[in-house]
Amino acid sequence: MDANIAMCELRERKQQSYNAVCSDFAINHNMEELAKRIGVSGTMLRNKLNPEQPHVLSPVDLALLCKESNDYTIINTLLGDLGLVTAAVPVEEQSRNFVERVLEHSNLTGQLSGNVLALYKESRYPRSQKRKTLAIAQAALGNLVLLISDLENRTTGMSPLLSMGVDFIANGAPLPGLA
Template structure:
C-alpha cells in the first residue's frame, strides 16, 4: 500500500516520468538546452535526467528546461503519472488559425493511424518494446493536443458564426457594441 519514499525520489515508482526523462534526453541536444535554461553544464542536466543520481531536477529547473527546449514531454510525463491528459500549449491555441481545420484533421488521422500500426505490431509480437511504448505515447499525446486545438477552433468558429447571425439583423451601431 505504501511506496518507499526513496523509490519515489529516484523515480522508480513513476514509469511515465522515467520514460519522459529518457525521451527528452534522446530527443534534445542537452548542451544547447542546458545553456538556454541557464544550467551550469550539460552534464548537470544529463545527471538530473537519470533516476539513480542523487540530485534530481527541481520544479523550477523543469520549467526552465521545458521552456528552453519547447519540449513538453517531461511535463506530460508528470501529468500522465497524475492520471491527467497531456498538456496543450497556449501557443498552439494562438497559432491555431495558421493551420486549416482540414489539415489539423489530417494530422490527427495520421497520428491515430500510426497508433493503429503500433497496436498491430504489439499484437503480432505479443508485447510492446520500449521504442514502441515511447512512440505510442508521443503519438497519442500529439493526437490529444491536436484534438483539443481542433475542438477550440470549432467552438471559436461556431461562436463567431452565431454572433454574426445574431447581430446581422441589428442596426450597425448596435452590431459594433455587441461585437466589441
C-alpha cells in the first residue's frame, strides 16, 4: 500500500515538473519555426506543450523537438528523478585540441561556481535562473564527454605504441647493431 502512495507522489511531482518545463520551453522558443522543422503545425506543437490541452507530446516528437532546438531540458527533467544525467555532445566542436577542452571546462565550471555563489544565500531559486545554471552544467558535461573521448582516442590503438617508441628512441635508447 505504501509503495502505491509513494508511486502516486512521484507521478504527481514528476507531472508538475514536466508541465513547468514544457511551459518554459514554449515561452523560450519560436514554436512556429520549430514546428516546421519537425513536421507539425505550430498550433499542434503549442497544444502538445500545454498541460491544459488533451494532446500529448510523443517520444519521437520530443526527441525531434529537443534535437532541432538544441534544448534538452524536457528530457533532463524527465530523467532527473531517476538518477540519470544526459550530456549533449556538440558535434561541431570535435576539432578542438586537448588544451582548449580543458580551458573550456575551466570556463564553464567558473560560470557555474559564479551562479551558485550569487544564489547560495537566496531563500528561493528562480526557475529561469535554475534553467540557466542547468544549461551551463549540461554544457560542461558535454565538454567533459568530448575530453574523455579525446583521451580515449589518444591512448588506444597504435598511436600510443608509436609514441612510446619515438620517445624511447629520442631519449637515447640504444638500438641493436648501432650501439
